[in-house]
Amino acid sequence: MLTHRSNYMNAANFMYHLGVNHDDVYLHTLPMFHANGWGGVWAITATGGTHVCLRKVEPPVILELFESKNITLLCGAPTVINMLVNEPKAKEINIKTRPRMATAGAPPAAALIHKAQEILGLHMIHVYGLTETSPFILYCEWKKEFDSKSADEQATIKARQGIELAFNGETKVVHPDGGEVAWNGKELGEIITRGNVVMTGYYKDPQTTSAAIKDGWFHTGDLAVTYPDGFIEIQDRAKDLIISGGENISSTEVEGVLYKHPAIREAAVIAIPDEKWGEVPKAIIVLQPDANVTEEEIIHFCRSAMAHFKAPKAVEFVDSLPKTATGKLQKYRLREMHWIGQKKVN
Numbered sequence: 001m002l003t004h005r006s007n008y009m010n011a012a013n014f015m016y017h018l019g020v021n022h023d024d025v026y027l028h029t030l031p032m033f034h035a036n037g038w039g040g041v042w043a044i045t046a047t048g049g050t051h052v053c054l055r056k057v058e059p060p061v062i063l064e065l066f067e068s069k070n071i072t073l074l075c076g077a078p079t080v081i082n083m084l085v086n087e088p089k090a091k092e093i094n095i096k097t098r099p100r101m102a103t104a105g106a107p108p109a110a111a112l113i114h115k116a117q118e119i120l121g122l123h124m125i126h127v128y129g130l131t132e133t134s135p136f137i138l139y140c141e142w143k144k145e146f147d148s149k150s151a152d153e154q155a156t157i158k159a160r161q162g163i164e165l166a167f168n169g170e171t172k173v174v175h176p177d178g179g180e181v182a183w184n185g186k187e188l189g190e191i192i193t194r195g196n197v198v199m200t201g202y203y204k205d206p207q208t209t210s211a212a213i214k215d216g217w218f219h220t221g222d223l224a225v226t227y228p229d230g231f232i233e234i235q236d237r238a239k240d241l242i243i244s245g246g247e248n249i250s251s252t253e254v255e256g257v258l259y260k261h262p263a264i265r266e267a268a269v270i271a272i273p274d275e276k277w278g279e280v281p282k283a284i285i286v287l288q289p290d291a292n293v294t295e296e297e298i299i300h301f302c303r304s305a306m307a308h309f310k311a312p313k314a315v316e317f318v319d320s321l322p323k324t325a326t327g328k329l330q331k332y333r334l335r336e337m338h339w340i341g342q343k344k345v346n
Contacts, residue, residue, distance in 0.1 A: 001200045002134055007036060009196040010134035013165040014043035017139045018073065018102055018125060022048040027065060027099075029057055030075040034326040035135040038075055038102070038127075049073075057327070059087035066095045077105035078112055079266075079327035081124075085115040086265055086288070095121050102127050104135075105328050107159065107234045107252045109259035114155035128161035128234070130220055132212070134197040137171050138162045138232060159256070160233040161224070169195010173226045185227040188235060188248065192217040223250075240270070240331055245277040249310045251331075254281055257305045261298065263291035268321050268329055269312065272338040283312035284334055286321060 014020065026044045028051065030037055044051055052069050054061070057080055065071055081103060084090060101116065102125045116122045125142075129135035140162035146154055164171050171193040173181045181187040198218045201209035212219055223241060224234045235241075235250040242249040251269040258267035266286040271279040283298060295315040302311035322330040 001203055003200060006134045006197045006199065007039065007042070009167045010036075010039040010136055011042040011046065012167050013136045013197075014039040015047060016167070017127070017136075017165055018043075018100060020044060020047050020049060020073065024049040024072045025052060025070055025097075026050065027052045027062065027069070027071045027074040028054055029062060029080055030077075031326055035129075035131045038104070038129075038135055040075060044073075057083065059083045060089055063087060063089050063093050066097070066099065067093055070097050071099050072097050073100050073102075075102040075104075077327035078103055078108040079106075079323060079329070081108065081112055081116050082266060085112070085119050090119050098123055100125055104128055105326065107161070109256040110152070110155040110159040111256065111259040113158045114151060117155070118151065124158055126158050126160065126162060128232075129197075132199045132218060133168070133193060133220075134199075136165055137168045137193050137197065139165055140231070157231075160227070160231045162231050168197045169193060171232070173224045173232055181226055183226045183228050183230065185225050185233070188223055188225055190238070191220045191222045191224050191232065191234070193220065194218060242269075242271040242279055242281050244271075244274070244280050244309065247309055249281055251281065253306070254283065254302065254310060254312065257302050258283060258285065258298070260305070261293075261301055263287055263293040264298075265291075266321055268331060268334055270331055270334050270338070272314065272335075274313070280313040281310065282314040282316065282338075284316045284318055284321065286318060 020043050026040060026049055032041050052065060062084060098121050100123045104127045108126065113124045116124055126140040127136055128138040138161045140158055140160050146157055171191065173189040173191055175181060175189050181189040194217045221238045222234050223236050223238055224232050226232050234252065236252050240251045242251055254269040255267050258264050264285055265288045268284045269281050272282045274280040298315045299311055322333040324330060
């Protein structure tokens, strides 16, 4: 349950941090029904900007609208970005407005951000939040000092969830005992938040509400680290973290490596049962059209870019990955086939 105040403050965050003004032409690649369009429905209207609506996400249509409507701003999950950069027409169009695109919903791979900026010329803005927080609570603020870094380094920075927004309240990463993690980019904890944008609770569900909001802090279930500059970066959802032989493996980190492989169009990494290690990572992959790569080649590629124990122990090639109507990957559906009858299903 959200309040008028929480939605108002979120719309203010949307306007301020995405730099919305009356000249903006906003393309609704993000469904209006999803967390109130992240607040964009109200923010664009409040500034007197122009709304351009879509029936559904169709990359050829979106790319044509970039040119014909001079789109300057849009939002969408990483899945939408992936659809756009892999659309054959992406390399043919001439986008003159260099649209700003806010992305959230799942941690975007740095390689995907790099492609969006290189192929389409988009100015990517990474934001983070949840439906329960109206939804924005963090954004990846860009500093002038980052301009001198390479394109790959810039994309890596933009893959971080970032710092608190101006109007949402407090957000930090803590241990189970409530103590804040060290700002070293290594110590893992859970993101918690409190303030104006947090929900009053789940509708007619006080038990779930009390489990999520403790001592005034909303617990997100997202595991993250904090860097020395205060930037927060998600490592995984608690339910998606792979614990293999006592070692934590971030499925997001492995996916970030996979997206650097030129043959891979989409990737999801999940835990599967293993007699020796308890569970191990498995990569489920959608290949680019006409791509030809083997399981062994994918595993070797990952092992060359990260600690060997983090690399997938198995690879499965599929035609598509299960997603919600808003483009979020449904990893629980991928896990079900491996964990039915065992305790990992969630």
